[in-house]
Structures are given as C-alpha cells and as structure tokens.
Amino acid sequence: MRPGAVTVGAVHGAALLLGAAGLAHTLWHGVAEPGNALAFGALVALGELARRGAHPGEREPAPLAAAGALAYALLGDDAGAATTHGVLQVVAVACAGGLAGIVPHVARGHGPGLDHLARRVLTVGFAALCFQPLYNSGTVTGRLGLGAAYALFLLLVLGLTGLCDAVLAALLLRARTAYPYGPLLRDELRALLGIGSAVCATGVVMALGVGAAGLWALPVLAVPLLLTQVSLRRYEAIRTVNRQTITSLARATEIAGCTPPGHARRVAALSTAVGRELGLGGSELTVLEYAALMHDIGQLSLVDPVAGGATALLPAAEQRRIA
Template sequence: MSRGRGRTRLPPAVLAVRGAAGALAVAGLAHTLWHGLHQPGLALAFGVLITVGELARWGALPGEREPAPIGAAGALAYALLGRSGGEPTSHGALQVIAVLVAAQLVAAVPHVARGSGPTADQVARRIVIVSFAAVCFQPLHNSGRSAVWFGDGPYFALFLLVLLVLTALCDAVLGALLLRSGTAFPYGPLLRDELRALLGIGSAVCATGAVMALGVSVAGLWALPVLCVPLLLTQVSFRRFVAVRTTYRQTITSLARSTEIAGYTPHGHARRVAMLCTAVGRELGLSGAELTVLEYAALMHDIGQLSLVDPVPDGATAPLPAAEQRRIA
C-alpha cells in the first residue's frame, strides 16, 4: 500500500467492498426509517439475537474465519425468513440490512470502549454477504414466486440450501479478496483457505441459520433460543480450544526466545526466520495449517543450540563439524 499526504491509501478492492457496504447500510436504514418497521416484534427478536452474538464474539485468532457465529447465523436466518408461526412475513431485504446494521452499531459500543471488536473490513463483509442472501430470497418470497416454484416441502429446503451454498462461496471469494488486498500473498492459496474454513465453523453457521429460518416459520420466535443452544455450546467449547492454542503458541514463542536470552542467537533472529519462512510458504501455496506448522518449526529451529557449552559466533551453526550439527538438530 502506498502512502499519500500522511495517510495510508486503501487498495481498490477494499474501497469497493466498504463502499458497497456503506451504500447498502444507508439504503437499508433510510428505507426503514421512511416506511417504518414491518412486524417489529420479529425485527426486535432477531436484532437482539444478532447483538448478543456480536457481543459474545471471541478474540481474533490466526486462522479463524468467524469470531461471531451466533450473530452470523441470526443474520442469515432473518435474511432467509419467509414465515413466522405459519404466517407469512412482510419484511424485505432492505429491512434485513437495517436490522443488521443497527444491531452491529449497538454491539460495537462496548467493544469500542474496550478497544477491541470487529474491523471495518469484517463489518463490511458481513453486511455485503447478508445483503446477498436477503436480495436472493426476499424478493422471491414477497412476490409469491418461491411458494409457486418450491412450495413448502423438501424443494423449499433444497432452495434454501442452494442459497446458503452460494452465500458461503460468495463469502469465501470476498474474504480471500480482502486478504489479498492487504498482503502480497497469491490469491489461490488464500481462497483455498477460505473454502476449507467453510467445512468447519462456516458449515455450522449456515446450517444453524437455515434451521432457525425453518424453525421460526413453523414454531414462531420460541424456536430461536432453542436452536441457538447447540451453536452456543460449540462456541463455549471453542473458547476453551482457543485458550489452549493461545497457551501453546505462547510456549513456542517463549522457547524460541530462550536462545536469544542465553546469548546463543541474535535478538529477534527466530522471529525474522519465521516471518521469512511464512512468506516463502505463502508463495509456495501452503495452506493455513501448514503455514502454522512451518512457523513453529522456524521459531524452534535453533533450540538445539542450548546443548552447546559455548555459543557459536552470531548463532551460525554452518561452520561446526557435521557431527555437532546433527547433535544440535
């Protein structure tokens, strides 16, 4: 990224995504303020669900794609909602966008106060993806075409499944594009990482969103808290997993610094080697999990020098005898 007049110039792709999200947010809020809320009870229930999901987001962890799964599932469910308790709904795509934006603004207040929360790219990405799902579904539902074409049976569920697959693919393409705009990494491996993430938390979010929409259409708003429980339990379990991974990463980093503290290697050597290896791995097309293993191996590549009686000059083991090199390795 280049700099001009003391400010960082954003890549065109990032500007396009943020601009599209901003335009959608303004259009949704303006339309809703002008025409009022349709079925305000439904809007309030889903708005509260999205807000709670955003407030319960976990901290950013390298390799994780969805830090607020409950909020994402709630937003998708509202975008794909056609009935509530057997009665047809009347909200449109613009009201879905307005409820999502309002919920994100409310949830952002405590996050901003703590100096954390989602980035502008994450917010823009969520707005664009939910808008895509809402624009694909709500006009068909409100015009009655979805009922004529798919009815209320298995074909309708298959229609929702196809929409969710398209939404997930759009999310993966958009996520890889935003990552590519901020780095020099090739687009292909980034897209492959995003597609692999769909098999994990991405599939859980999409499935929960579809089940919420179908459950509310039959049982009403009582289905929301019941259907949120599995994803909530998954999120609690994942928080523990994140804590374990964070502790493991901190342990690796501390061990890597031990050779620097003991004077065997120059200061920051392990981190510089890890950054270089990760960049080379990106260029070679390695996936996220493979890059993590490569980074850990690079951080620990000099740990064997602690077995030496005296440090070698500048930590360079190449001049040592082959037997000594094997012992260190």
Template sequence: MTAGPYGRPAHRHGGARTSPVRLTAGGTLRTAAATAALAGLGWTLWHGLAEPGTALAFGVLVAVGELARRGARPAAGAPPVPEEPPGREPAPLAAAGALAYALLGESAGRPTTHGVAQTVAVVVAGALVGAVPQVAGGHGAALDHVVRRVLTAGFAALCFQPLYNSGELLRLVGRGPRYALFLLLLLVLTALCDAVITASLLRARTGHPYGALLRAELRALPGIGSAVCATGAVMALAVAVAGLWALPVFCVPLLLTQLSFRRYAAVRDTYRQTIRSLARATEIAGYTPPGHAHRVAALSRAVGRELGLSGPDLTVLEYAALMHDIGQLSLVDPVPEGATARLPEAERRRIALLGGAVVRRTGVPAAVAVVVERQADPYREQPLAARIVRTVNAYDELSREGGRDPDGALHALERLRLGTARDHHPKVVEALAGVLARGGVAGPAPG
C-alpha cells in the same frame, strides 16, 4: 524513506508498498457495504419497520453474537500470535442469525414482509452495536466483520426475499423436497460468496496472496461454515412454524459453541507463548542473538503464506522456525552469533537431529520435529517448511553480518539467490524477496 524489513530502510528494494489491486478490492467491498447499509437504513426509516418484534429479536441476536466474538486482549508486551489470518475468528451466532433473518418468509405461520432493505438494516444495526467495543478498543478489523456480515446477508436476502414475497418461489418449487433443494443451493452460493468476500477483505488488509486466503476460506466451509449455514436455514424454518420462541432453542447451543471456541483460542495462545518461551532458551544461554527465533518465525509465516500455506501448515512452520536452533544447546562452545549456516554440513546435520530430538519431547506435533531435523538436508529432499526455515534463517544471519548497512538486506538476498544452485530453493528465495519488497514483517532489527 520507508521502513523495510525489521525496521531497516527499504528504499533500495521497494520498501512497503500497497498494491492498487488491494486498495481497489477492499475499497470496493467497503463502499458496496456502506451503500447497501445506507440504502437499507434509509428505506426502513422512510417506510417504517415491518414486524418490529421480529426485527428486534434478530437484531439483538446478531449484536449478541458479535459481542461474544470479542476475545481477550493479549498481555502487555506479548508478541502477536496469529493462528489464522486476521478476521477468521468465527461468530456463529451472529452469522446464523443474520442468515436466518435473510431467509425468513413466515413467523408462526404468518407471512413476513420485511424484504431485502429491512434485512440489511437490521443486520447492519446489530453488527454495528456488537462491533462498538472492538472499535473503541482499537480493533479496526471489526469493521471488516460488519462489511462481511452486511454483504453476505444482503446477498442471501436478495436471492430469497423477492422470490418468496412475490409467491413465485412457492409456485415454482412448492414446499416439498424441491424447496429444501432450493435452500441448499442458496446456502452453498451464500457460503461461497462469504468466502470470496472474506478473502478479499483479508487480502486488502494484510497483503497476503489472495489465492491462499481463498483456499483457506474454502477449506473451512465443510466445518464451521456449513454448520452455520445449515443452522441459519433451520432456524428460519423453525421460526416459520413456532415463532420467535424457536430462537432460544438454537441460540443457546451456538452461544456455548462460541464461548467454547474462545476458551480454545485462549489455550492455543497460551500454548504458543510456551513454545516461544522455550525458543528463547538459546538466547538466554547465549547461543543465538536476541530476537533471532522470533524474527525467523515471523518472516517464515509470511513466506509460507506467499507460497500458499495456511492453517495447520502455517502453525507447524511457525513452531519449527521458533525452535530451529534449539539443538545448539548441545554444543560445548556457542557458534559465533549463532550462525550455523557457515558450519560444516555434518555439524549442521548433527545439531538439527539433536534439535529434533528435543522438540519431540515438548509435546508439539511430530511434523514440527521433522522440519527441525531436516534443516540440514539437501533442499531438493526437504519438505517445503524445512526449505522456508533454512532460507529465512540464512537471510537473518546474513542481514546481521551487514550491521547497520542500509543495503545489508539487499546484499543478503543477492547471496541467497547465488546459493539457489545448492543451498536454497529458488521459489522460496523469490517468495522471500516478494515479502521483503512489501516491507517484510514488523520486528526488532537483526542483531
């Protein structure tokens, strides 16, 4: 018997299932990366290392970038706080360094001869060294970063090194604007390749819809993605003219950017913990059952991903789900079990409006307050986030009514389907059913 949502048995409605497509996509990419790494390392060991000083410099650069990506662990007992899909934390220094080595044709005016195989060998060695502390600390996702780095750098090197080393590239495009245009096209293709690989790895590891993950990766390209690609290309061109002395000029700003991102991530997580603590006010005051807000928030995020939300939209959804019951603090007498879904519509709307007023005073984005305020509106008039919070909240309340009945979650879902004519959007209910069929989310059982 498998564990269902919130630890309930799930044998009656599918339980936690792993899609064969997920296994195939993730396994294929990892196998391809391992094959490329072994081939690159074997070829390099057999033929010897070309330009050892250059290889060492770029290998150290990739390793330092991966080490700098390592973030602080959450405090003991703290709930998980995923702002972005796992694996989205950028490592610009490592990515730019790997790309620069893949696009390196000269060093201080002297042609390089390292080729595709040595590029892969140096990148995989640096990435593995940088990933050791994370793997040792139990962060299995660190290996996916290695896979991503090896495949992306290998793709760029395969497109550039044979053409450049054979002289065909310079013969066809020369060193003028057409050479810059070729590099720009190659950077775009490499960025797209990286987005596809990253989304596939995340899909294999998390089970989130591939389309939403890919869209999130593509939306990130104009930001940090394009900056990393451009820096990698410029770094390669600078080393071609000035030699390895050009590396520190580019490394220091990238390293500072990476460290600044870590500080931002720490502040972001602290802010989320503050919101979570505020959401517990209704539990401490006895208005809602323990863990209700956190369960609704976690399941709402999963449903939001199922429906294609990502990035800031998911953050708004999570904050609104955490604070959706905060308006109950205005009640003289608590609603039994905090189950507002059975209250008259006018009372539910009053609680929602009071909750939105409280949320507006917390400093969170105004969009969060809008979602909280509109929970009691007819679902056809609600924004998507409000529809999700409304449906997931009702599911959690109905599941609690079932007590320890192993079919309680299934019965709750059936009642939500019956309410799609008036209370719940059919697409949201089916998205919730899809999340539950895959095992739901980890968390304490309702009630």
C-alpha cells in the same frame, strides 16, 4: 493510492451504501412485521455482545449474530403466516442490531474491524437478494412447497452466501497483505467447514423453526451455537498457549547466548513469507513457522556456543547431532 487501498475502499463503500439504503428505506416506508424485526435484531445484538475479541485465526468472532442475520434473510413463514419484509429491511435490521451490539465493545476500545462489518452487510444483503424476491413473488413456495426441497433451497442459498463471504474475505486480505490470492481463498474455503458450517446450519434451522413454531424457536436454537462458540474459544486458547510455549522455547537459545537476539523471529517471518509465495496456507504455514522458530533449539546441547550461532561451519557429524 495503492491498488489494495482502492479495493478495500470499494468494499467498504459498497457496504456503507447498502446499509444506508436499507436504513433509509425502512425508516421511510416503515417496518414490516415489527415483532419479527425486533426479535431478530435483538438476536444479532446479543450475538455481537457475546463477542470477546477474535483470537488469531478465528474467522467468525460473532457466530450467533451472523446466524441470526442470515436466518432473517431466509425467513419466509412465521408460524405458518407469510412474511412481507424485503431485502432492504433485512439489511437494515442486521445493521441496526449489529451497531447496537458493538457499542459496548467500541466504548472499551475492542470493536470489530471494518472489514468484518463490511463483509457482514454484503453477505447478508446477498442472501436476502437471493431469497426474498423469489419468496415474496411466490416462486419458491409455488414450485418447491415447504418440504425437503424448500430446505435444500435454503442450504443452496447459504452455500452461495458462504462462497461470497470467502471471496470477499480473501479479497480484503489480499489487498491488505499482498499475499497470493489463491492460497488465501483456499484457507477461507477451508474455514467454512468449521464455524462457518455451524453458522449456516443454524441460520437454516432458525428460519425453518420460526416458520413452523414462531419466534419461540429463536432462543432454543441459539443455545447450541453459543455452546459451540465457547468450545471453539477454548480450542483457540489452547492453540495460543502452544504458540506462546514454542515462542518461549525459541528464545531460550537467545538467552543462552547461542544465537543473536531476534534470530528465530526473523527466520520465522522470512520462512512464512517464502511459504506464502510458494502457495502454502493454513496449517502448512503454521507448521513451517513453528519449525523455523525451533530450528536452533539443538544448540542448547553444545558445551560452548558457536560464534554467531553459525552451525553451518561445524563438521557434518556435529551438525547432525545438534539437529
């Protein structure tokens, strides 16, 4: 068995065991604060229903579900009254809500990948483990109160959770692609500054809002994140159109008979593979790929195509003109 398959199996197995333990514990001991569990479970399910399929490069296709699960993991008070749910109930609610929300997508054949589900379970469990025992024992409220220090503590927990998620995501990508781990981790950490920061901020605000105003805060605070999700999808759609345009232009030299069929795609694949080995990532790889796809576009200015597209055999002055 390949080492990458062992890594992926270990991560999936850990998530499966944690989710099963949470569901079994909750079913055996009952649900603490059923109203809170139902509200946050419904929010996670709604977030999964709002998923429309990940665009290339989209890190979190269901940000509302992620924010709702993290908010429940960091929920202390409910309208001023202390809550008593623990780590395993947080995992159970996140799993139940997520499974309920992805059923329609699975029925249409567009369900989320197992890697994404495993990361969600493990990161939510990590956030709950960092917060719930300290809150239930009175350590957090006793030493920090419920003011600014409490909010900063929640942000610290979410920062550690985001780091945990980035490490897991890079680890799974490394196992599946064999690309260098460093650039993959760097890309994941950079992605946290995008939709990841919005998810973390919404999770903290939801936890604090429910603590102050009750469950009525959830629908109010969910709307901005949904609008952000729509904006990001439009941005990703524009990037997809740009990529399709560049790919079409790259094929123009093949249609004109200037280069062999598939030449631009092969050069782009080879260039990005070399770029990853050299430690490039993110936007650098995108620029390299686009440059590789378009590297022969100047041949369209030739009156007669060069045999095999080998412009290296032309005089230097002609090569500069084509470039």
